Amino acid sequence: MIEQRVALMVDEVFQPTRCESRFITGSEAVKEAIQRSNITMAIAYPITPQSESMHLVGDLYAEGYIPDYFRGESEFAVMGQVAGAAMGGVRVFTATGGPGTLRAFEMFPCWAGMRLPIVCCFFTRGVNSPLSIQPDTIEMAFLLDTGIIMLHAEGAQDLYDFTLRAFAIAEQTDVHIPVGVFADGFFVTHTREMVTVGPPDVKLPPYDPHRSPVPAMDMEGVPVRHMRDPFVMKSNFISYAAHASWQQEILAAVERSRKYVHEYLGGLLETENEEADILIMAAGTAVSQSREAIQLARAQGIDVGLVKIKCLRPFPTEEIQHLARRARAIVVPEFNRVGWLAREIKSVVEDNSRVVGAPRVFGGMTMPSEMILAQLQACVPATR
């Protein structure tokens, strides 16, 4: 075990003076992030393609970097266990994906309602019958309205950065809600890339439960009736008003996270050549495929810009509206059948007939860049 020094400021872990390059998988990038995150507990349940990441987090426990780690009995249980730990006032981490995400689903809106700064990695995967373990991002569509902050990593580098930075965003007093870090299963978890990581001997400052806007459940303070009269299922005006204001407060906390997403992720999206007539807007590995397609298009004289959406909740509404103003066509490639990202974009841009919800691949198929190119070519007449 490497002796770790606690960073004085979170930024010291994010902008270290000493960096190292590693050729690692996405799962290994999670391990690197967690090693530097100074968590107190991690709880795991196997689900492909998540398992390897939590095996590696288990290794960190065995090596002494994490005080407690165990395998729970199901994803629903694990999400309850990490909730209990977070309510007890410690920093916790878990990961899941696909069927595990759906089995645990009831807990996610509760995490947000309980104001728990849990960080969870979701490695997306198909959830249909017949059984599939293939990559597919459809579960993200289900999670969009649970009240958790949602970051979408393009590759292992993002996965490292987002996971580590997610703790800083989640734990702000004016935010203090869970952050889901999403990455496309297999494409990111099981492939290698060069990842720049900070020095392993520096870790985040510890979580301070007193920064929480709701008290830790430890009987160290007055037993405020956290869920007292109005919160229970009484049919009266006070009850309705209390629930309504609480729900609004969760949404407001998500909104307040924008400034921290800017601070720690450099914005909710990134752009390249944003003045182009045709824009690709994408998230996750669809961004990488789009980069390839843009090379091919450029060789054919088609000018295309790229908008990489890193944060889906809160949604970069204004940024997208601004970027979309000039564009003649907006192509949204996705690794799922429903096209939830295209739906989100269509819901905020004017004249949304410009938004092309294609190509879409699902069932675990890869997305050849030629498929994206074909959509770009089809958009060319619109730009004349």
Place this chain on the structure above:
Amino acid sequence: MTKQIFRIAPGFEEIMPEEYRELVTDGPYDRSVGVADLGTFKELLEEHPLCAGCGLALSLRLFLASLPAPADTVVVGSTGCSAIAFPQVGLHNIHGLFGNQNAIASGLKRALKLRFPDRPKDVVVVAGDGATADIGLEMVMHSWFRAENIATVMLDNEAYANTGGQESGMSPRGAVLNMAPTGKKFEKVAMPEIARESGCAYVAVTSPANARRFEKAIRRAILVARDVGPTYVQVFCPCPTNFKFRPDETLGVIRKREKEGVFQYREYITPEAQQYLAASEGEKR
């Protein structure tokens, strides 16, 4: 928690809610009170909204009066009738979801152990029979398999009361209830036996009809869970509303069942827990 924390700032005594003032001046924190002292101290349960004669409410009252260290106790509950009373309880209490109470408690207990290594924080699960023996059974049993240091108290009213009287795994065989229109087809789930086989160091079946025995079971369960291993207490607390008897008959129903031999007070203690209790109970005397 020390009582100092919730002292009222001078000048604010008048505007604090009365029940709060009473908790500060007459509450049970940092005091050694039990069921025999009921009526002499401010109880942790404020006016509750449960039905008249509710056996569960009576049990909850006795339970709160039986806590060995209320100032350092956190209760984890579940959806059900008790969840409606918990907002009126003067302890940190958590409502997770329906059935996940032992999962939440596992995470919580481990977190509190790490944060307060030198001071025991008792984590006690209090949940209905549906939450414990049906929907949450997986999480209840696995908390026992993992030997979590938590006490699990089942409030067994033999039905899903909060949703209007449906059959639960703990309903008696033959009981005609909602969703069992022709009578329940199987016996009560053998929870005490399951608890024993699953690694509980202390198991008791009790009822509010005998407050002394009830108190002993709760105190033992919490103390053994603190230092030895997981524990389980099953509280028979019949529901007048859904089983349709008069609110003043609740204790009579328990005694009748006891006489018939259907409900029996029982205790199972592992040798290790026995040793521990002998030492700690001996100490007290």
